[in-house]
Amino acid sequence: MEDYEFLREPVSIYYHPGSKIIVDRIQTFHRRYTPDFLIRHRQTREAFLVEIKPRSFHTQPQLRLRQRIAERFIARENLDWKFKIVFDDEIILTSEQLEAFDQCFKLNSRPAWKTWFDEYYRNLVKVNPSMSIFSSENKRLLFLMYGSNDADRPSKWKKSKEPGTQILNYFNRPWTV
Numbered sequence: 001m002e003d004y005e006f007l008r009e010p011v012s013i014y015y016h017p018g019s020k021i022i023v024d025r026i027q028t029f030h031r032r033y034t035p036d037f038l039i040r041h042r043q044t045r046e047a048f049l050v051e052i053k054p055r056s057f058h059t060q061p062q063l064r065l066r067q068r069i070a071e072r073f074i075a076r077e078n079l080d081w082k083f084k085i086v087f088d089d090e091i092i093l094t095s096e097q098l099e100a101f102d103q104c105f106k107l108n109s110r111p112a113w114k115t116w117f118d119e120y121y122r123n124l125v126k127v128n129p130s131m132s133i134f135s136s137e138n139k140r141l142l143f144l145m146y147g148s149n150d151a152d153r154p155s156k157w158k159k160s161k162e163p164g165t166q167i168l169n170y171f172n173r174p175w176t177v
Contacts, residue, residue, distance in 0.1 A: 002124060003042055005144050008117055010038035011049065013073045020065070022073050033069050038081070038144055045147040047081040049074065055087045080147060 012034045014026050023030055040047040049070055057063050063085065070083040093101060104116050142148065 004039045005042060005140060006037050006039040007144050008037055009034050011035060013069055015069050020069060022076050033066055035070055040144050040147060047147065048084045049081045050084050050086055052086050055089045058087065
């Protein structure tokens, strides 16, 4: 994990349940899919939109639907990401990582998980200062999204006075019905 930048629940993808077409304007009948992580390798710049599931989900039709929706979204937005399903039996943790996982597993709310992930990342940066290669959160998000922290700002990003939110505003749009 130390070789990757990551963002938890980076994208909410909305789609029509019949046609499976990705939509921008959300209606009450549209469905939402939110993958677990966006990760990008710091050296190779390879990016993955990641869904983590128990191995028992391997044959579930819903998993193939999620893959199809994510791949359509990636193609539509012209992103260099790949969609990857990671099953629980493919995850191998060191004893330190297993201890951290156990701490996280005991949490039972989204705010607690977010706080835990933020603290975990801060601790990783303390131990390995070279992990903090970005001068701002916005540059880190640019790197995650596009593989560069010098990318031009896409026109579809909403402007925000809050630093670090331009990218997130586009991908986690607060839609109204």
